[in-house]
Amino acid sequence: MNTVYLPFTLTLKARAVISAAGGDPNSSKTLGYIPGSTLRGAVARTLGDPGTDRDSPSFRTFHDLVLSENIRYLNAYPRISGRRTIPAPASLQRAKYPEDDGSADGNRALEVFDFLHSEKPEKRVAGLPYEFLALGEARPTLRAPSSGARIHHQRDRVMGRAWTERNGKVEIARGAVYAYEYLESGQVFEGLVVLRGTEDEIERRRAALKARLPETLLVGRSRRGSYGGDTRLKWSKAVSCEFEGAGTLGLALQTGDLDPGQVFRVLLTSPYIGRNEDTGQPDPTWFEAEILQRLAEASGSDPAARVVKRWWGFETAGGFNRKWRLELPQARALAAGSVMLLEATRGIPAATLAEIQHAGLGERQTEGFGRVVFLDPPVAALRLEIDDSTGEAQAVLPPDPPEEVLALERRLLTARAHRAADQTAALLVQGAKRIPPNSLLGRLRTPLRGEAETGLSHLKTWLGSGEEALKA
Structure with missing residues (x-):
């Protein structure tokens, strides 16, 4: 079976809220990437209802691009210098204090330790502050997506404010304050679409996919309320594998044959949703049994590898079906970045x-879901570069605000300047012993109420050191 990868980039021209599962009901925590289900949903929305006739061209196209097992929409992760990143291995830890990791001196590099290695550091450690890592480079780079938060106020339309209705012991909230966490505009995310099958099937799916998807997509929630990403979709040349490049020792891709006794790692690059074959229940820890089974399938039923160490994390995976207007069933998943030493x-x-x-x-x-990459054995310590840029694309500036908004801004700025002047004056007169009477203050105000230049000239003279200066 042939396999082709279609790389694509999504450039955010507006803020995007990519909701993560869980959290407070009156808030929305965003993911640091754009899930593959987002692009798959955009394809389904573009194709529309395929109908019930399985022999119709519309149904076959819908099956090829949405339902088929021979197409996979991989997550779009932040991009660094033209290279797609992946979630950093969870076993990588940094020194807890900046003076111990070298970043306190302004160096844009971070010393990290791999806890899958037998040698443990003597320093106190903590998790990485950067979520994603670029593989395949001689100098691996860490990156965290740029995000922000904004508070919104939902008011009752009749009362004009938020209030609580009490019906006996039951309280019903009318209006609420809620917060959105979002991805900042101007960032570039790169993902891939995996096409499998014969050459004719792959070419048919590729042509249909590029023809159906528009260049501009709205992603996430609140797409009509100043969010939605307003993403620009751009396709790149097809490639034969998901990861390219030799990498560096400790983060190199495992591409050759494995000999008996050779140690290697398997890293989850997206969340894994598994199901225990013995119980039939969702079980994220089934990942270990499945990967060992897949490794053994190639040459007999005997085990091909054994687990030496594991470093796992867990999360909740869900989703939303816009066609049904219902949430998808949530399941416990093995988090991206989970890694095993085999x-x-x-x-x-x-x-x-x-x-x-x-x-x-x-x-x-x-x-x-369930994407993996094989890596070389771990090393005790690594030096990773840090990328703090906001993205490869420049942030899109908003249009000029209307005159009403400018007037409000001027009023707010003037009020703030008056408050600052009053506070400064109050500090200056704290130690004064002879406060001038109101009659004298009135006489002093008269010259200041004229032209601005004349008033400033009088004020400069009074506060100076000449003969006409005011004396205490």
Whole structure:
């Protein structure tokens, strides 16, 4: 089976709220990336209702681009210098205090320690402050997406304010204050669409996908309320694999055959939703059994590897179906960045590793879940670069505000200047012993009420040191 990857970039021209599962009901926490389900949903929305006739061209197109197992929409992660990032391995930890990791001196590099290695650091450690990492480079780079938060006020339309209705012991809130966390505009995210099948099937899907998707997409929630991302979609040349580049020691891609006794790592680059084959229940820890089973399938039923160490994280995975106007069932998932250290018990061909990376693991693979990459053995310590830029695209400036808004801004600025002047004057007169009477103050105000230049000239003379200066 042939496999082709179609890279694409999404450039945010506006803020985007990509809601994460969980959190307070009156708030929305955003993800640091754009999920593959977002692009898949955009394709489904563009195609519309396929109908019930399975032989119709519209239904076949809908099946090829949305329902088929031979197409996968991978998550769009932040981009660094033309390279797609992935979630950093959870086993990487930094020194807890800046003076211990070298960043206190202004260096744009961070010393990290891999806890899958047998040698442990003597320093106190903490998690990485940067969520994503660019693989395949000689100098791996860390990056955190730029995000912000904004508070909104939902008012009752009749009362004009938020209030609480009390009906006995029951309180009903009318209006609320809620907060949105969002991704800032100007950032670039890169994802991939995986196409599998014969050459003719891949070409048909590729042509249909590019023809159906518009260049401008709205993503996330509150798309009509100043959010929505207003993303610009741009396709790149097709490639044969998800990851490219040799990388560096400790973060190099494992692309060759594995010999018996050789140690390697498997890193989750997207959340994994698994189902225990014995109980039939959702089970994120089934990842271990599934990866060992897939490694053994290539050459007999004997185990091909054993688990040495693991460093896992967990999260809740959900979603929303706009067609049904319902949330998708939530499931406990193994978080992206979870990593395992394995040892090959017999030879494992490189083709087996490549097939696992092409196909993915677990459920909801069409939406980009269950993606993995194989890495070389860990090293005790690494030096990683830090990228603090806001993105490859310049932030889009808002249009000029209307005159009413400018007038409000001037009034607010004037009021703030008056308050600052009053506070400064109050500090100056704190130690005064002889306060001038109101009659004298009135006489002093008279020259100041004329032309601005004349008033400032009088004020400069009074506060000077000449003969006409005011004396205490």
